[in-house]
Amino acid sequence: MSAVQVKNLSVQFGDFFAVKDLSFSVEKGEVFGFLGANGAGKTTTIRVLCGLLLPSAGQASVCGLDVLSDAFEVKKKVGYMSQKFTLYDDLTVKENLDFTSALRKMEPEKFREQKEKLLKMIRFKSSEDILVRDLPGGIKQQVSLVAAVLHDPEIVFLDEPTAGVSPAFRQRFWKLIGGLAAEGKTVFVTTHYMDEAEQCGRIALMKSGELIALDSPQELKRNSFPDREPQEVSLEDVFIEQVEGG
Amino acid sequence: MKTLWGFIRKEFRQTLRDPRMRILLFLAPCVQLTIFGVALSTEAKNIRLSVVGGLSDTTLQEIHRKALASGWFIPARTSSQDPFMQIQNDEADAVMVTPVGGLDRSLGRGTGELQLLINATNVTRAQGIERYFSSIVRSLYEFKPPLSFDVRVLYNPAMRTALFLVPGVMSMLVCLITILLTSMSITREKELGTFETLIAAPVRPEEVILGKTVPFVLLGMSNIPLIVGVAMALFGMPLRGSLWLLLLSAFVFVCCTVGIGLFISTIARTQQQSMMGGFLYLFPSVLLSGMVFPVENMPWVLRVFSYINPLTYFIELLRNIMLKGGDARLIVFNILILSAMALLAITVSWRRFKTTLS
Structure with a gap:
């Protein structure tokens, strides 16, 4: 069973198609990259898959559950880290995680275990009583990730998790993503950084709400520039060729 | 929960x-x-009262004295002798105008009429002023009407x-x-x-x-x-x-x-x-x-x-x-x-x- 299955999905706002006739599937344990210019429909797709937005047409299922009829169950199985802040700036790290666990109705034992494990994973060294607004940007993103996977979801959706974060922190963040995948979690991530996309198992390229390419980074390079050696081609070239060119 | x-x-x-x-x-x-x-507060206080025509009459003096003693009124400082101008120039809120020949004389003929000018740009204040004057006049003349109210204001x-x-x-x-x-x-x-x-x-x-x-x-x-x-x-x-x-x-x-x-x-x-x-x-x-x-x-x-x-x-x-x-x-x-x-x-x-x- 695929972790995510999308078939002819469309999301329409008035006359405007944010997502048009989108079909793809994501396998369990995969790190799936979602690329495209701003407004290409990435966030909209993620919102549908998290049960936050109802599709206008087509089907989408997550962990075998239909997002239209089973949105509530879908929400239990997925973790979501949105483009904007997932955390409350005016609460401390501890208070934020407490609230997430209350929202998810987690057992105290499980919560303690998960929190300990995840904070260790991100090597969180500051006090838990520090206000989120006083954390450096990179740490804030990592704590957001902790909040998003606190309930041990099968799939995590990360919507531009590394936007506005320094390169060193981006690298650390992708190590964490690799760690999650190694645990068998499916990671669905959008990004604007090509070096990050390179680390995905497969990449979907979106343009104006439509899927224009879907393959592994290697294959994408080969298909976009058949006459060149894949090693010589950067994903940047592919992106420019596919999304901004032709 | x-x-x-x-x-x-x-x-x-x-x-x-x-x-x-x-x-x-x-x-x-x-x-x-x-x-x-x-x-x-809808209570009118510090009402500036002036008298045009002088305080020659004893009755007028009595009214003026009672008004000031009530605590609601203060004497107005006026520059004009025209009662209307006093209010127009915002020197007074209420002006008593002595009748021609004096109040005492007209009272002696039976009924007296004392003109009172009130600035009613603020209606509640004007109503208050009118009420105070009526009560002053009532207290001056001890009518004995056949019927009187035994008023008890409850709760406040x-x-x-x-x-x-x-x-x-x-x-x-x-x-x-x-x-x-x-x-x-x-x-x-x-x-x-x-x-x-x-x-x-x-x-x-x-x-x-x-x-x-x-x-x-x-x-x-x-x-x-x-x-x-x-x-x-x-x-x-x-x-x-x-x-x-x-x-x-x-x-x-x-x-x-x-x-x-x-x-x-x-x-x-x-x-x-x-x-x-x-x-x-x-x-x-x-x-x-x-x-x-x-x-x-x-x-x-x-x-x-x-x-x-x-x-x-x-x-x-x-x-x-x-x-x-x-x-x-x-x-x-x-x-x-x-x-x-x-x-x-x-x-x-x-x-x-x-x-x-x-």
């Missing part, structure tokens, strides 16, 4: 940590109650307007604080994007609604002792009825206003919009509540709005419980109506509340 408890702790921490909210919650009520209570014997207005101001403050607190808390989450994270969790609409209602009802209720305390300490408001009845009334009213705040936040997208919505609601609701203007005097179209206005019922409850000690029938009726309104406001918001984005 776990979710609700999580919400309560979160909202309390966020509200009490925010200096703006702390001011709104604790400082603003004290300041506003004081300002409104002191300034909102000194007829202090503060006792009448302060409950109104108290209700208005509770209304304002709870509506703003509730609606801004939700729209702030919408603005920051945390709302999306909130509904990405498997929560039912009723859980979010309860989670956003209960903390603010509690915060609003924490305000009641403060407001009642200030009213009693500063204005000598009595509390003749039961404190528990007062708290119960406040509770249903706060549920109602928090429900209205919720409703505003289902429409507003930003904190600014919700603040505008709050004030847009507040002004007509204060004007049509009987806080200053009696509901009975309004045309029926407006009276309808007074009767669907929760503030009307709460002001009535506060006045009744604090000043009169509480009538069982009025209290039961008003509390029932407020409960029904609270239920309606929260249900409508719950129906409108969605755990999906649009």
Whole structure:
């Protein structure tokens, strides 16, 4: 069973198609990259898959559950880290995680275990009583990730998790993503950084709400520039060729 | 239950940590109650009285002396001898004009007429001035009419307007604080994007609604002792009825206003919009509540709005419980109506509340 299955999905706002006739599937344990210019429909797709937005047409299922009829169950199985802040700036790290666990109705034992494990994973060294607004940007993103996977979801959706974060922190963040995948979690991530996309198992390229390419980074390079050696081609070239060119 | 408890702790921490909210919650009520209570007086004081034509008559002297002795009037300093100009130039509020030939002489002929000019740009003040003069004249001539009233003014014997207005101001403050607190808390989450994270969790609409209602009802209720305390300490408001009845009334009213705040936040997208919505609601609701203007005097179209206005019922409850000690029938009726309104406001918001984005 695929972790995510999308078939002819469309999301329409008035006359405007944010997502048009989108079909793809994501396998369990995969790190799936979602690329495209701003407004290409990435966030909209993620919102549908998290049960936050109802599709206008087509089907989408997550962990075998239909997002239209089973949105509530879908929400239990997925973790979501949105483009904007997932955390409350005016609460401390501890208070934020407490609230997430209350929202998810987690057992105290499980919560303690998960929190300990995840904070260790991100090597969180500051006090838990520090206000989120006083954390450096990179740490804030990592704590957001902790909040998003606190309930041990099968799939995590990360919507531009590394936007506005320094390169060193981006690298650390992708190590964490690799760690999650190694645990068998499916990671669905959008990004604007090509070096990050390179680390995905497969990449979907979106343009104006439509899927224009879907393959592994290697294959994408080969298909976009058949006459060149894949090693010589950067994903940047592919992106420019596919999304901004032709 | 776990979710609700999580919400309560979160909202309390966020509200009490925010200096703006702390001011709104604790400082603003004290300041506003004081300002409104002191300034909102329909009693006319420091009325500048002048006499044109001289104080040659004994009767006129007597009236003038009594007026000044009453404490309501002060002598006006005038530059003009024209009584109309004195008021026009804002030198006097009331001018007595001596009749031609003197007041004593015309009184000697049977009836005397003393002209009194009153500035009525402020109607309540003008009415007050007229009343004071009538009472001065009554005290001058000891009529013995065959019938007299044995008047006993109950519940507010000194007829202090503060006792009448302060409950109104108290209700208005509770209304304002709870509506703003509730609606801004939700729209702030919408603005920051945390709302999306909130509904990405498997929560039912009723859980979010309860989670956003209960903390603010509690915060609003924490305000009641403060407001009642200030009213009693500063204005000598009595509390003749039961404190528990007062708290119960406040509770249903706060549920109602928090429900209205919720409703505003289902429409507003930003904190600014919700603040505008709050004030847009507040002004007509204060004007049509009987806080200053009696509901009975309004045309029926407006009276309808007074009767669907929760503030009307709460002001009535506060006045009744604090000043009169509480009538069982009025209290039961008003509390029932407020409960029904609270239920309606929260249900409508719950129906409108969605755990999906649009």
